[in-house]
Amino acid sequence: MTGNLQIKNGKCYAVINLKVQGKRKQKWVNMNLSEKSSKRERDKRLREILSEYETNPQTVYSTVLFSDYVTVWLKEAKIKVDKVTYQHYENEAYNHIIPYFKDLDIKIIDVSRQVLQDYFNAKFENGRLDGKGGLSAKTLRHHKNIIHQVLELAVLNHIISSNPCNNITLPKIEKNTYEFFNLEETKEFLNAVKDEPLYPLYLLTMLYGLRRSEVLGLKWDSIDINAKRFTIQHTRTRCNEIIEKNKTKTKSSLRSFPLTDEIVNILVKLKLQQARNKKSFGKNYVSNDYVFKWEDGSPYDPDYITHKFSKTLKKYGLKHIAFHGLRHSCGSLLNEQGFTLKDIQEWLGHADIQTTANIYLHLDTKRKENIANSITNVLI
Numbered sequence: 001m002t003g004n005l006q007i008k009n010g011k012c013y014a015v016i017n018l019k020v021q022g023k024r025k026q027k028w029v030n031m032n033l034s035e036k037s038s039k040r041e042r043d044k045r046l047r048e049i050l051s052e053y054e055t056n057p058q059t060v061y062s063t064v065l066f067s068d069y070v071t072v073w074l075k076e077a078k079i080k081v082d083k084v085t086y087q088h089y090e091n092e093a094y095n096h097i098i099p100y101f102k103d104l105d106i107k108i109i110d111v112s113r114q115v116l117q118d119y120f121n122a123k124f125e126n127g128r129l130d131g132k133g134g135l136s137a138k139t140l141r142h143h144k145n146i147i148h149q150v151l152e153l154a155v156l157n158h159i160i161s162s163n164p165c166n167n168i169t170l171p172k173i174e175k176n177t178y179e180f181f182n183l184e185e186t187k188e189f190l191n192a193v194k195d196e197p198l199y200p201l202y203l204l205t206m207l208y209g210l211r212r213s214e215v216l217g218l219k220w221d222s223i224d225i226n227a228k229r230f231t232i233q234h235t236r237t238r239c240n241e242i243i244e245k246n247k248t249k250t251k252s253s254l255r256s257f258p259l260t261d262e263i264v265n266i267l268v269k270l271k272l273q274q275a276r277n278k279k280s281f282g283k284n285y286v287s288n289d290y291v292f293k294w295e296d297g298s299p300y301d302p303d304y305i306t307h308k309f310s311k312t313l314k315k316y317g318l319k320h321i322a323f324h325g326l327r328h329s330c331g332s333l334l335n336e337q338g339f340t341l342k343d344i345q346e347w348l349g350h351a352d353i354q355t356t357a358n359i360y361l362h363l364d365t366k367r368k369e370n371i372a373n374s375i376t377n378v379l380i
Contacts, residue, residue: 003050005042007035012042014049066111066150067102073150083243089146092139095129097146108154113164116147124171137171144168178359179321180328183336192316198308200266201292201300202326208257209330209348212302212323213237219289223267228259232349236290238302255349267291328359335360 003016012033018025031045070093078086100119101111120140127135135143148165155163181189186206193199205215210232217234224230232255237243259267270291277295278285286297293299309323321329327348334344345356 003046005031005046010035012037012045014046016050016053018053064108065102066104066106066108067098069108069154070098070101070146070150073153076153077149084237087243088142092143092146096123096127096135097143109160111151111160111164113167116165116168119147120144120168120170137173140170141173144170178325178328180325180332181319181321182329183333185319186329186333189313189316189318192318193312196312198292198305198312200270201305202309203266204263205323205326206330207260207263209327209334211235211327211349212305216290216292216300216302216305218291220271220291221289223259223291225259225264225268228264229256230259231256236299236302255346331356331360 003014006013006015006028012031012035014029014031016027016029018027029049031042031049033042033045074086074090074093077089081089097119100122104115106115120143123143124134124137124140126133144165148163151160151163151165154160190199190203190206193202196202201215204210204218205212210218213235214232217236218230218232219234222231222233274293274297278287278297281296284296286293286299288297288299290299306323310320312318313320331344331348334347335341339347341353341356341360344350344360345353348356350356
């Protein structure tokens with residue numbers, strides 16, 4: 001840090017060269033000395049002021065707004081996390097966190113636990129962008145994660161001494177209720193959509209319990225028709241934009257499946273049809289290795305699949321579930337057929353068996369009824 005002495009209107013000022021949020025700025029600090037003071041006094045005071053700014057970053061950042069410092073953290077986060085995670089951070093920061101604290105006009109050194117608690121309380125009560133109520137407890141935890149990381153960076157840079165986000169109280173997350181098809185509803189659904197263009201996509205999603213990003217990321221190089229196996233190793237998802245990755249959500253999501261004869265026949269027909277489409281569209285064909293795409297080769301947009309699925313259910317008068325509900329339907333059917341939680345965890349690619357247990361253990365009503373009946377028969 002550098003600085004120099006300037007005299008203005010008979011007063012001595014230390015002009016300090018600062019770098020705040022990547023920008024160079026000058027700050028004039030009154031040295032409380034007149035122009036008649038000695039050079040020795042001025043030099044000594046200048047050294048003291050420079051030393052204070054070097055050893056106490058709070059002095060430098062005393063005027064920096066918390067909302068501005070969030071953008072500083074975003075720049076660092078961008079090079080540390082993957083694109084999907086960063087876009088999530090960016091969306092939450094610019095849609096919620098930055099506007100709220102910018103309106104408060106609060107400096108980073110003045111952010112207290114109560115200030116943060118007020119933020120979370122306000123967002124829980126009425127935080128939705130469409131004005132229809134508050135944000136969920138789960139979303140607020142995402143916000144807390146972002147704000148906590150922003151303030152941890154401030155602690156690391158010695159701007160604040162401790163993180164006021166450590167002791168925030170958040171509302172309890174309510175247990176999710178998962179909508180899915182039972183066995184009869186699954187059969188009804190598959191029979192109804194068998195002539196739909198997206199039937200192969202629906203069938204694979206249902207049979208193998210795939211995530212939307214996994215089925216849309218499926219490529220022909222991951223399918224071995226001769227060996228009757230395929231591997232989940234690519235994903236295709238949407239945040240602010242389409243993001244394609246040659247890796248799965250977690251290591252446990254990287255998994256292989258056997259192909260049934262019916263699926264093999266469907267995939268062979270699909271491959272042949274795509275070859276005909278490529279010939280028909282000629283140079284206008286969008287060449288890529290994706291399995292599921294439009295006739296001109298363009299990959300499906302993830303949001304299109306979600307909306308089309310909903311319309312298809314309505315078209316045939318079927319029970320409404322989210323597209324992700326096909327994955328839950330697979331898990332519940334495996335559970336109903338007597339497969340263990342470990343089997344279901346591996347099939348669905350859950351990183352933690354507790355996740356599998358939380359979703360599917362409570363569905364095992366038939367097995368519990370059998371246990372209850374067995375105990376009753378023994379005791380009574």
